[in-house]
Structure formats: structure tokens, C-alpha cells
Amino acid sequence: MATATPWSPSSFTPAHRDYAKVKLTTWAITWGVILLASLVPAVLAATGAGIALWLVLAPILLVLLLALLALRIIRRQVAALGYLEREEDFIVRSGVMWRKQVVIPYGRMQYVEVNSGPLERRYGLCQLTLNTAGTGATAHVYGLPEREGQELRERLVAAGEEQML
Known part of the structure; x- marks a missing residue:
């Protein structure tokens, strides 16, 4: 048997709207560093190392995909606080x-x-x-x-x- 909570979501005091800017800045710094690390195979390939094209592109595409997924959820995370x-x-x-x-x-x-x-x-x-x-x-x-x-x-x-x- 489910019981109703004695409070509603609208009765909570939300996080300040500027906290989303803090989260976005943190996201940009974190994923920027990870993206730089994912460029290592590309740099190695550019210096003449025999690295397959898919090994150069896969890390970059994976990092970009994960970063965009993380970005998509930031506003909802802040709104949930x-x-x-x-x-x-x-x-x-x-x-x-x-x-x-x-x-x-x-x-x-x-x-x-x-x-x-x-x-x-x-x-x-x-x-x-x-x-x-x-x-x-x-x-x-x-x-x-x-x-x-x-x-x-x-x-x-x-x-x-x-x-x-």
C-alpha cells in the first residue's frame, strides 16, 4: 500500500539558478581534459606511428558522446536539488x-x-x-x-x- 508523502515537490526550496553555471563550468573543464587525453592516439598517428584510423577516431567519438549525455542531464540535476x-x-x-x-x-x-x-x-x-x-x-x-x-x-x-x- 503506497502512502502519500506529507510534502509536495513545490514545497522544497530549490538550488539557486546560478548553480547550473557552476555545474556547466565544471562539466566543461572535466570533459575538456578528458577530450585532450582522447587526442593522444591522433597525435601519435600524426607523428608517424602506425595506428589504425578507427583507434584514432573511436576515443574521440566516445568522449564526445559521453560528454553530450552528461551535458543533457545537468539542468535536470540542478532542478532536482x-x-x-x-x-x-x-x-x-x-x-x-x-x-x-x-x-x-x-x-x-x-x-x-x-x-x-x-x-x-x-x-x-x-x-x-x-x-x-x-x-x-x-x-x-x-x-x-x-x-x-x-x-x-x-x-x-x-x-x-x-x-x-
Whole structure:
């Protein structure tokens, strides 16, 4: 028997739209490096090594195909990110193909940290990481504006301290 969830997808706070730019930049850097590596057989063939044409073209075509597939899913991945603050717990969702929702009771939060890499800082974004006591569950909230991330961290810490009393 299936039960309906007490929250709707529209009730989640989504990742900031600039987080898609961070993901696209990361995609471009990663796949650019992989594409350069796939050009090694072409360079060897150009220097006179006896390499079959299919061994030169296959890695390049494979990398381009995989890169385009990864590119196609980025916007959906960002749209799938979100969080929901409830009275007793905090819910984090993510994933397109493998969907994941982590429900963390405020009383189980051990610590909450705010991180940001160079690309995230460039767009004024951060990532919030929640770690829990006991089972060691960790939840990540991606694509938060820096100020919102700090405020959310303070609210979560306050809610966690309130639940522990």
C-alpha cells in the first residue's frame, strides 16, 4: 500500500539558478581534459606511428558522446536539488535517475558546516553539509546563496540545540 508523502515537490526550496553555471563550468573543464587525453592516439598517428584510423577516431567519438549525455542531464540535476525545513526535521532531496531524500531530525544533527569552492564563490554560492550522530548520515544542500547558507546554518543549529534540551 503506497502512502502519500506529507510534502509536495513545490514545497522544497530549490538550488539557486546560478548553480547550473557552476555545474556547466565544471562539466566543461572535466570533459575538456578528458577530450585532450582522447587526442593522444591522433597525435601519435600524426607523428608517424602506425595506428589504425578507427583507434584514432573511436576515443574521440566516445568522449564526445559521453560528454553530450552528461551535458543533457545537468539542468535536470540542478532542478532536482532542494531542501525543506519542517517543525521536527530537515529534508534534503537530490537526484534525477537515482532520486534521494534524506530526512534528518533536528535532534540528531551533530554539526552543520558551510563550504564553498572557487567556482561557487565566483557566483556567490555555497554548500551546506549536515552531519548526524549515530549512523553517520550526511546530507548536502548545494547551490545556496552565501547569505542564505549562513542563515540556514544558524537556524539549523538553533533548532538542533532546542531539540536536544
